[in-house]
Amino acid sequence: MxxxxxxxxxxxxxxxxxxxxxxxxxxxxxxxxxxxxxxxxxxxxxxxxxxxxxxxxxxxxxxxxxxxxxxxxxxxxxxxxxxxxxxxxxxxxxxxxxxxxxxxxxxxxxxxxxxxxxxxxxxxxxxxxxxxxxxxxxxxxxxxxxxIEIEPYEETAYQAARKHIKERFGLRDDTITFLFVGSGFKRKGGEEFLRTLSKIRKPFQAFMVGKEKNLRYYKALAEELNISENVTFAGPQKDPRDFYYVSDIFLFPTHYEPFGNVILEAMNFKNLVITTKQCGAGEILNNEFLMENPKDYGIIELIESYMDDSERLKDEKEKNYRNVQQYSxxxxxxxxxxxxxxxxxxxx
CATH class of the missing domain: 3.40.50.2000 (Glycogen Phosphorylase B;)
Known part of the structure; x- marks a missing residue:
């Protein structure tokens, strides 16, 4: 052979x-x-x-x-x-x-x-x-x-992650948390992530994790959109696990992503996941969670409906965790x- x-x-x-x-x-x-x-x-x-x-x-x-x-x-x-x-x-x-x-x-x-x-x-x-x-x-x-290497979701690890992110980055209690993970913000929809958040009319906190050479532009944009107090630029992280743990909604409005393992990783840590039809991994999600393109701000109505209903949000997060098990x-x-x-x- x-x-x-x-x-x-x-x-x-x-x-x-x-x-x-x-x-x-x-x-x-x-x-x-x-x-x-x-x-x-x-x-x-x-x-x-x-x-x-x-x-x-x-x-x-x-x-x-x-x-x-x-x-x-x-x-x-x-x-x-x-x-x-x-x-x-x-x-x-x-x-x-x-x-x-x-x-x-x-x-x-x-x-x-x-x-x-x-x-x-x-x-x-x-x-x-x-x-x-x-x-x-x-x-x-x-x-x-x-x-991906599927990890069991552990409550003790979740609590440790909350403690770590709270001490280092000021994680707030009882606030819906959004997450973006990706290096090279332009192609992966970093600007659209911020613009989408700026149109949400409810309290939130967000983390952007990843390497970006033009970070000043995105920080200035957050200021311009009046959301800088709600968005933390955490930089590149060798292990973003704790961010996935504390996140509720993983928002990835990418322009072009052949697959996107970050989608599976977010599901593995019980995130509701939203991406675009230009992301290959979006094929494993229900169509309601797919933006037509990175600037499809019509998704905000869906996002806010989940922010208003904690039980519905929890159910969807659990469903994603169950569904990702087959993508080992x-x-x-x-x-x-x-x-x-x-x-x-x-x-x-």
Whole structure:
């Protein structure tokens, strides 16, 4: 049986892709398969727009009989996991750019989709994108939703989280708390998060967690919208668990998110979750919790109705906790392994 090789361009101990591949590797190895992670680094002096074609050459040269699985755009993959969606669609959210990397990405992306034996899409939303933009046959693409390490909800941990956030950030008692988690606020809807909150006519507190290079803009916007006393910019957090625990409503008005593990994480910690139809993970939510777009402020009526009814809010939070149990890393690995096994079987 061929060795399953998870290919990654560079190793980062904080990278979400690395954590996912390591967990997937471990889960598949538990099931008796021979696995490895292959990191291929490029010379630091090399310009970025050359590094990617060079990386493709490196990976394809050493492939031999390995079964290649990757989140990276490479032209010799057995399975490509399109966890980042399509770069072509992503560019539409950025506007005009002279970055020489973009045409290289697009060239690599086209080759990747066309050459991969099979493609895993993290949402129906991304699958439709791939079919529409690159004319890939739908039968070549399987939808496998992401999984997370499901954690049991513990009352003692909840109380400890409230104590921690109260002491460090001034968490208020008996006030509905909103949460936003994401680095790079523009694409993930940081501005729309603040503008939505500014239209709510009831008391609230909110936390924005994540790295943002233009943080001054968002702080100034909160001031301009007269909600600065209600919003805390908590910055990047290595472990945002305590924020999820103390939050009631996770509001994520993203412009483009192929999946969005933060949705699963918020559900795991009993949050009511609201996002946009441009977020892949929104497919697992009821339609009433989906904004048509990041500026769909009509959602405020729904938000305020839950703020007015604590029992209804509690029921929805509990429902999300129950529903997220099926989106475990174990289930993701099982579904992924089914696809790997079917491709290997076809080789015999």
């Amino acid at each position: 061929r060795k399953i090789t998870f290919v990654r361009r560079q190793y980062s101990p904080f990278g979400g892709g690395e954590r996912y591949l390591q967990t997937l590797k471990d889960e598949i190895q538990k099931r008796g398969f021979d696995t490895e992670i292959l990191h291929l680094e490029q010379p630091k002096w090399m310009p970025s727009w050359i590094k990617f074609p060079y990386y493709d050459h490196q990976a394809c040269t050493v492939k031999a009989d390995r079964f290649y699985f990757s989140l990276d755009r490479l032209s010799c993959l057995d399975i490509f996991n399109a966890g980042g969606g399509t770069h072509k669609a992503f560019l539409k959210t950025k506007g005009f750019s002279l970055n020489p990397l973009h045409p290289v990405y697009l060239w690599m992306e086209k080759r990747t989709f066309e050459n991969a034996r099979h493609i895993i899409s993290v949402s129906r939303f991304v699958k439709e994108e791939i079919v529409s933009i690159y004319h890939i046959p739908p039968e070549k693409i399987s939808v496998v939703y992401n999984g 890393m174990e289930n993701n690995a099982d579904r992924t392994l089914d696809i790997i096994a079917s491709l290997m079987k076809a080789e015999r």
